[in-house]
Amino acid sequence: MDWTEIPHLKEVIKMQCLYANVDFEDIDFDKPDWFSIYSWSRSQEDQFKSWVINYLKNNIKARRQLMAMPMIKTNRMLNRWFQHYNLMYGFRRSDHE
DSSP: OOGGGOHHHHHHHHHHHHHHTOOGGGOOTTSTTGGGGOEEOHHHHHHHHHHHHHHHHTOHHHHHHHOSSTTOOOHHHHHHHHHHHHHHHOOEEOSOO
């Protein structure tokens, strides 16, 4: 399945771009390392993290699409999900804010 057919993943990536001031439409997702081209500050990353954890916590459909155990929505599990997502698809951290 193409990731673009997973609506909640697409929403998460769009919001990641919004927080990092990156135009989602400009990203070449055919490149396997598309996420390594862009960067964001610690503050932008933290704001996105807060948004995505809140999004998952309050959206069972998103958890079902994105998480292995969607019925568990503890802060610990949501933070773990974010850490994994950010490791795989997070933008590079810029040195300045």
